[in-house]
Amino acid sequence: MELNKLEILKDIVNGTFHVDIATKRRTGHLVMAKQIFSYIATKNRFKFGLIYHYENPLVYVGKYISWDHTVVLYNRKKIVDFLSVNDHRVVRDVAKIETMYNMMLKTHEELLTQG
Numbered sequence: 288m289e290l291n292k293l294e295i296l297k298d299i300v301n302g303t304f305h306v307d308i309a310t311k312r313r314t315g316h317l318v319m320a321k322q323i324f325s326y327i328a329t330k331n332r333f334k335f336g337l338i339y340h341y342e343n344p345l346v347y348v349g350k351y352i353s354w355d356h357t358v359v360l361y362n363r364k365k366i367v368d369f370l371s372v373n374d375h376r377v378v379r380d381v382a383k384i385e386t387m388y389n390m391m392l393k394t395h396e397e398l399l400t401q402g
Contacts, residue, residue: 292392293328297351299387300324303380311353318362321352323381325359326366327388 300308304320328348345356352359369377 293348293351295391296324296327296384296388299384299391300327303384303387308352319377319380321354322362322366323377323384324348324352325354325362326381327385329359329363 297308300306300320300323304316306317306320308317308321308324310317325348328351329345332344343356345359349356349359354362366377366381370381
C-alpha cells in the first residue's frame with residue numbers, strides 16, 4: 288500500500304488551521320497554513336520521496352496548495368525567517384504539525400507490521 292505522505296501532511300495542516308490549503312484564496316490565516324505546509328514539505332523532501340520521483344519537487348508541492356514553485360520557495364523562506372527570529376506562534380505551529388505528522392507515520396507503520 289503506497290502511503291501518500293504529502294496528503295497526510297495536508298490533512299494535518301488543514302485540521303490544525305481549520306482551512307483547506309488547496310483553495311486559491313490568499314487570506315492571512317490560509318496563507319500561514321500554506322507557508323507552513325511548503326516549509327515542512329520542502330524541508331522533508333527526501334522523507335517524502337519527492338527528490339527521487341519528480342523533476343522539480345517544488346512544482347509537485349505547489350500543486351497541493353494551488354501555487355506555483357516560485358511561491359512555494361518564497362513562502363518556505365518566510366517560515367525560515369519566522370523561525371530564525373524565534374516567532375513563538377510559528378515555532379509552536381511547526382512543531383505541533385511535525386509531531387502530529389511523525390505520530391501518524393509511526394501509527395501507519397505499526398498497522399502495516401501487525402497486519
